[in-house]
Amino acid sequence: MSQEAQYLDAVCYHSAPGFLQHLTAELPDAYRIDGELLTVMGSERPAYWVRNVWKKPFTLEFDSIKDAANALRAMQRNWAPYPVKLARRCTLIAEALPKLPSKPKPFPFALPDAPMGAFTLLDEHTLMASAVCASPWPNGELNFAEDKEGPPSRAYRKLWEALQSAGTMPGPGQSCVDAGACPGGWTWVLAGLGASVSAIDRSPLDESVMAMPGVRFIKHNAFTLKPQDLGPVDWLFSDVICYPPALYDWVSLWLESGMARNFVCTIKMQGKDWDRATTQRFASIPGSRVVHLWHNKHELTWMLIRD
């Protein structure tokens, strides 16, 4: 038999893989830490270095694996296990629950309707879980069906994820700037969607991408090109490796000029630390957000989507 769920006045933040240190810097007052899961008392706070947020955590006492699975199943279908303590027992509970969809996703795809919960074990007879989570993917993990032939780099998956989460994307008749485009993964995505792309880099793109219809390559330092040099665009992309303030200054020029409607830019962190001040400046641009995508490494993605 399982007991009633006991809801906590807390939120659980599941750190982006390998970035627990960054997350603990953001949320230094964790009440408990289970693996890479931080439980923090009070209502939800902004945090960038997360793969998922458990928005309404509860604890639940249970007798057997079957009781635990039945109690979760009674709430909803989908539960992702996060095994930390008693990992084997946690996995057995997951195995007694309906199977999670595991097929890699094509791009683009329709978002699932069914909510995705998450759970972990605190001890042999107590689980902590949340039916309501920020990410629709199990523990925030999104796997695309990869294209191993077309794109010249694997960075295209990051852009796929950003566009998927934006819920809109460039298409025929739309124009894009892709700054820091070499070898051409992002340009390959954008041209493949039928948009025209001004791809800027100091190094040339892969020849196959250069030859795609709608691609114009500009060999230049992107940051010395002003909005007026490139003209109005529907989308501005940047994956330039640079110090975050350099990107912020360039993006500010575009915002002030009103010459770009939508933005997707990678904020690349230099060294082991992260530039919190510049990240906050990006995040405070009205209507925009900063996220750590599943496909981001030591970087965050800033998005301003107006379409």
Ligand SMILES: C[S@@+](CC[C@H](N)C(=O)[O-])C[C@H]1O[C@@H](n2cnc3c(N)ncnc32)[C@H](O)[C@@H]1O
């Ligand atoms: C991470 S790579 C981009 C990968 C690319 N998005 C893709 O999908 O293949 C970063 C690129 O930024 C370029 N870069 C660095 N500083 C730059 C600058 N000031 N202007 C233009 N490109 C720059 C580098 O040459 C490098 O090709």
